[in-house]
Amino acid sequence: MGDKKADLILKNCNLLSVYTREIIPKTQIAITGERIAYVGPDATHAQGPKTKVIDVKNKYVGPGFADPHLHIDQFVLPSEFAKQALLCGVTSLFSDPIDVVSVGGYKGFQEFLKLGEDLPVRIFQVVPGGLPVDAKFSNSNTLTLSQEKSAVKHPHVLGLGEVFSWTKVTLREPKTMKSLSAMLECDCIINGHTAGASDKKLNAYVSSGVLSCHEPINFDQVLERLRLGMWIMIREGSIRRDLKEIVPRVLSHGTYLNRLMFCSDGLDPQDITKFGHIDHCIRESIKLGLEPIDAVSMASKNNFDYYNMGKDLGGIAPGKLADILIFNDLKSFRPKTVFVGGKLAVSDGKIVFPIKKKTISPWIKNTVKLKKFSKNDFEIKSKKKDVIANTIFMQTEIITKIGSAELQSKNNLISASLDSDIWKVAAFDRTHGTSKHSIGFLENFGADIGAFASTWSFHENDLIVIGSNDSDMEVASNHLIKNQGGLVVVKSGKILASLPLQFAGIVSTDSFEKVSSNFEKINNSIVDSGCKFSRPHLIPLFLPFLALPSVRILSGGIVDVKKRSYISPIN
Structure with a gap:
């Protein structure tokens, strides 16, 4: 209402509205603290003597991207990966730190949680749902049921990571079933891994409370899972690249896009340097025929809807956290400016947010x-x-x-x-x-x-x-x-x-x-x-x-x- 003045106003925005599937010109956005206060034609009522006003000059403004499933316990520390992600417009990472737990157990999980805090990118974690891969042969550490229950009390731990193999569910392996029950009781998200599952086995897996999968490698697998109410993360990362097999058929079939997301499942340093991250998924999908606004929705809104975080993130609207990207055009989708929680993180394509080096426990x-x-x-x-x-x-x-x-x-x-x-x-x-x-x-x-x-x-x-x-x-x-x-x-x-x-x-x-x-x-x-x-x-x-x-x-x-x-x- 303007009773309190904004800290920041962005004017002359071409707003990418993921809520109405349109581009709204001449939009103004007022930001107070870490949240958006106003989105509309005129934010001058929120402007005070200390308000910073940025003329976006009719560039495109959209919400921060998210990677809904990746393993960031690879190659570099979260602080180093955060820099690369931000340069690609990815402001939220949903991490499954399965290998850290494999080596360090619950103590390692807690150590990795600390490394993901206080960064200019939002890192959410899940409790690894795949350990041990096969108890008969595996040598990995894992979490006990009580440790899993304790872990999900942390505000940045959202639930259970990819549950593989799915045969643990269909055969009702006791530890897996107890983990699933505990997560459902806590109203937590459970991520899936359904490679090779279909029909009765897939139905059983979905009915256990698993509602997403990043494993489909073609449209037929995507459609079977969507018909069972699942959310699909289309993988385009260093291990597999599935966009070209899926996106054209999604478009020709006329499939609803509201349960589709992009994910990397993990990126090596060469690939993120050469191709990018979720921004690469957007560019490639547009080449395959997807409308830019739909690609942005799949890169942002759909992820947060899946994780039940849509009230805070996924779009530019009043009350939302101000994770905002500014693009020169709708081709490169490489943002020159990135705000996270209203704070400038990337300016002119360079990291400007200070990232402190964290102390790592010697053990x-x-x-x-x-x-x-x-x-x-x-x-x-x-x-x-x-x-x-x-x-x-x-x-x-x-x-x-x-x-x-x-x-x-x-x-x-x-x-x-x-x-x-x-x-x-x-x-x-x-x-x-x-x-x-x-x-x-x-x-x-x-x-x-x-x-x-x-x-x-x-x-x-x-x-x-x-x-x-x-x-x-x-x-x-x-x-x-x-x-x-x-x-x-x-x-x-x-x-x-x-x-x-x-x-x-x-x-x-x-x-x-x-x-x-x-x-x-x-x-x-x-x-x-x-x-x-x-x-x-x-x-x-x-x-x-x-x-x-x-x-x-x-x-x-x-x-x-x-x-x-x-x-x-x-x-």
Whole structure:
């Protein structure tokens, strides 16, 4: 009403109204504190002597974007990721910190919560709903039911993260069912993971209270889930890109858009630098035929409607938090100006909000609990001269199948065979400090290197080492113990590339720029040496991942995922 004067007025806005699906010219927006007070043709009644007035000069003004499902416990700390997200207009991140919990349990979850506070971006968390992936084989930490109930009392913890595998629900696994019940009793959101589910199984999953999924890879899967009342997060990130398979069919079918969102599911430094974040989803969707205002609604309003936060966020209207983007045009969707809660965070395409470096507890930078290796730790023995090995055959960086190879033993020791593209692969429990480990053989890697090792893997976080010889496997492993985590490439005893991941062995404490450079060197050093895959960093990431076919290696052994049984490395 103007009785109290505004702190900020934006005038001459072309307002992107996600509530009426229109662009409203010559709009003025008055902001008091962190909220919007007035949206209309004339805000001069709210202008006082201390009010800052910005003439937007007929640029486009819209609400901040959101990523409704991603894992920000990857590569860089939340403070570093926040900068990149803000430059792309993403002011809200819905984080599923499954790997931090895998390594650090509830204590790690609390530590990560603190790192997401007091930043110029809103970070909301969920309790990981996927741990352990398979209790028979998994080595990961997880939360107890009482810890989950305690976690959701935090104002920025919204509910349960992606519940996979869905068979835990259809088979009514007791811990999963208790978690679901607890979340429903607290009126919390439950996110889904429905890859491979359909008909009766999908119905059962949805009826348990799970109302979203980011796994559909085509329109038929999207439509089946929408018909069952689900919300769909169309994934366009570093692991999968599904927009082009889904958006054109959504438009030709005339499907309602109000339950569709964009999500990344996680972004690596190269992709966010090259493509962007949710802004990239908007640009690509417009190229595929989506109206700009609809793309903005999917990037903003729909996310907050799903998370029951629409009264505060998702659009520009009185009473809403002032998360506001200003664009030059409706093509780039790369905002030059970003306000979060009425405070200027990005000006002229640069971060202007001060971000303080947070103190990290020493214990979470000391999670690689392994003794120094010798090359003998990678030996596989056999008294037979010729053996048939069961190999993990790499079909892609992610998908594997069981393979077979003839290998020879010398002095009762079986070696890898670089000529035949047969590698050793080992998994060591580095989280709990046990001596648990397994060693097997990997096929179809193709790089002329000595070893490639990582302490970060979905969602087991064993130390994974791929090697053509035991000596370089020793060097790689000891390098990661010394660094307390990371990825490393070794040849002839020399480090070719290294990406330190000091926080829980999965996240770097270095700057985004340094991490991006080191990450690029890791992949390039392997690809340039003849690797058959363009993104080799994904191989150790997924080798222990029990939610995908067909053969995985963990510190407890080599696993046939479908049969849920262990496989011997040699017959």
